Amino acid sequence: MSENILEVTDLSVEFTTYGGTVKAVRDVSFNVERGKTLAIVGESGCGKSVTVQSIMGLTPTPPGKITSGSAKLNGREILGLPTREANQFRGVEIGMIFQDPMTSLNPTMTIGDQIAETLMVHRGKSRRDAFNQAVELLARTHIPEATKRAKQYPFEFSGGMLQRAMIAQSLACGPAILIADEPTTALDVTIQAQILEIMLELQRTENMSIILITHDLAVVARIADNVAVMYAGEIIESGSVDDIFYQSAHPYTVGLRSAMPSNTGDRDKQLLPIAGSPPDLFSPPKGCGYYARCPYAMEACHESAPDPYTLTEGHIARCWLHHDDAPPTDVIHRVTR
Amino acid sequence: MLVRSDNLTKHFHLSKNQTLHAVDGISLEISQNETLGLVGESGSGKSTLGKTLVGLLGRTSGEVYFNEEPLPKAFSAEDHLRYSKQMQMIFQDPYSSLNPRMTILDIIGEGLYIQGAHNKDQIRELVSSWLVKVGLEPDHMSRYPHEFSGGQRQRIGIARAMIIEPSFVVCDEPISALDVSVQAQVVNLLDELKQSLGLTLLFIAHDLSMVRYVSDRMAVMYLGSLVECGPANEVFFDPKHPYTELLIESNPEPDPKLERSRQFEPIQGEITSPVNIQPGCRFADRCPKVMDQCRSVTPHLIAVDTNRTVACHLYS
Numbered sequence: 330m331s332e333n334i335l336e337v338t339d340l341s342v343e344f345t346t347y348g349g350t351v352k353a354v355r356d357v358s359f360n361v362e363r364g365k366t367l368a369i370v371g372e373s374g375c376g377k378s379v380t381v382q383s384i385m386g387l388t389p390t391p392p393g394k395i396t397s398g399s400a401k402l403n404g405r406e407i408l409g410l411p412t413r414e415a416n417q418f419r420g421v422e423i424g425m426i427f428q429d430p431m432t433s434l435n436p437t438m439t440i441g442d443q444i445a446e447t448l449m450v451h452r453g454k455s456r457r458d459a460f461n462q463a464v465e466l467l468a469r470t471h472i473p474e475a476t477k478r479a480k481q482y483p484f485e486f487s488g489g490m491l492q493r494a495m496i497a498q499s500l501a502c503g504p505a506i507l508i509a510d511e512p513t514t515a516l517d518v519t520i521q522a523q524i525l526e527i528m529l530e531l532q533r534t535e536n537m538s539i540i541l542i543t544h545d546l547a548v549v550a551r552i553a554d555n556v557a558v559m560y561a562g563e564i565i566e567s568g569s570v571d572d573i574f575y576q577s578a579h580p581y582t583v584g585l586r587s588a589m590p591s592n593t594g595d596r597d598k599q600l601l602p603i604a605g606s607p608p609d610l611f612s613p614p615k616g617c618g619y620y621a622r623c624p625y626a627m628e629a630c631h632e633s634a635p636d637p638y639t640l641t642e643g644h645i646a647r648c649w650l651h652h653d654d655a656p657p658t659d660v661i662h663r664v665t666r
Numbered sequence: 667m668l669v670r671s672d673n674l675t676k677h678f679h680l681s682k683n684q685t686l687h688a689v690d691g692i693s694l695e696i697s698q699n700e701t702l703g704l705v706g707e708s709g710s711g712k713s714t715l716g717k718t719l720v721g722l723l724g725r726t727s728g729e730v731y732f733n734e735e736p737l738p739k740a741f742s743a744e745d746h747l748r749y750s751k752q753m754q755m756i757f758q759d760p761y762s763s764l765n766p767r768m769t770i771l772d773i774i775g776e777g778l779y780i781q782g783a784h785n786k787d788q789i790r791e792l793v794s795s796w797l798v799k800v801g802l803e804p805d806h807m808s809r810y811p812h813e814f815s816g817g818q819r820q821r822i823g824i825a826r827a828m829i830i831e832p833s834f835v836v837c838d839e840p841i842s843a844l845d846v847s848v849q850a851q852v853v854n855l856l857d858e859l860k861q862s863l864g865l866t867l868l869f870i871a872h873d874l875s876m877v878r879y880v881s882d883r884m885a886v887m888y889l890g891s892l893v894e895c896g897p898a899n900e901v902f903f904d905p906k907h908p909y910t911e912l913l914i915e916s917n918p919e920p921d922p923k924l925e926r927s928r929q930f931e932p933i934q935g936e937i938t939s940p941v942n943i944q945p946g947c948r949f950a951d952r953c954p955k956v957m958d959q960c961r962s963v964t965p966h967l968i969a970v971d972t973n974r975t976v977a978c979h980l981y982s
Binding site for chain 2: 372373487489490517518519520521522523525526544545546547548549550551553570571574575584585586588589590591592593599600601602603604606
């Protein structure tokens, strides 16, 4: 068992809007092990991004509000720190890259200067030293002609190159954790393969932990060690990548896998879509969030969601189907479209 | 053959000395009730090809035949009216392809109106039956696009294209903006409609697994030209062109054990600029099997097997 570098417990985040309060993240707990990749998967709007943004202190408050929970980085609480203290770990101990590199980089600064700025602010380097190190960082993410490229502006880079530049920037201070929020969603498969390869390589050389947020199970299979599946603001199943793919426990995880075409095994099986859409988080259902779409829904699921239940060491699911304490009164409730 | 293109070319003139070769000499055939999957990286000209086939863009040279009848080089208003009855398109972005100021009834019914159906009750009835067919409710027709989710909007886009009962539909990345669970809903819907209406589809996408799943045949584009074409399963599991091979190797599978055992070098470099293309194979700069002649002689599609064509000097 390796050590946990980040421990998140019972994190809940709400947003106050004119339409009411959105309970975007509800009682989310997970651990990130040193040198391992944790993938957080789920559909759009399930709270993946809000979860990591809250940890980084990037949720705007108001309207956002962290209502409960803690996040410990190397044993130190990082939730709710004032900006000055938060800046000591943001970009230093935790680096972050985003889905859309074009809008995440400053279009009026050269790529090299932007990376150098990080080093000047956090490491107190001179402009010249910082710029030279920026060139080295660009070379490490396999950007050809790094010296020339460092003097160019974001618009002169392609999408794949920008994502490499973002990775280079996030690596500047040698973070222990890299948070990658949908890093390859906007890229072609060929470029995606290059970026994933760079992330794997850096993880091997720097023993860095990665939190990967994605909706693509194929990317998860490629680089993740552990997986947390989110649905309607909750983690409904978590475990090692093998547990999630080969011993899927929660009907939603099973549903996601049957909705994707497979090129191995039973190749031409029918795709089984998940009917319906996720619940409204203005008023989350009191029972299981997946109740309305679940083909195995029971009466008990409508009433309450079970506590996380450990199936095997490290494999946790939140579903009555697997729970020892499931109420015995159940009649299978058929959900039709 | 329902749709056939012969040496279809579409160039955009950017300035005096710059020409963007979006589509360069593509000949392909799509037969009745067939789904042709079109894959390639962004910037390879997939969407331009689709738009040129249905007449949304005029072509620079070459011919397009629909039911063996040549289509005009640039469509006039009458041509659009005439051919939109038979050819329709579903767009990638379900957010920007629906007019936010029109109700769903107007969006879906507009095509019928343009085609000469002026009886409002009749239009309303047809729209309502199509809403049901695509899995929405008839009373949704008085709503506006912003009241729907991405998957629902894509269904509206499908209903809009299908209500005319066309025989050929170009689906330009119809699922890439959607979540996994919803992608399967839309793909299954398209398949049902294809079966029940006897449709012919050109399915443009960059998700290779999905293209293999939905298509009968698959065509691979690179920088405006066709590099490989053949039955979808054969192209996917036994690619001939080095580009197709690398593209398929880059495609991750949702199977961790397989991914751990996979040893591969990601394809180097990025797609080059389609401006002022020189003769020679367009993939030569990135190709691991490049030969001298690839840099000077342009390869043409040749038959390598029954139903399979490849544009690569390795096979000539």
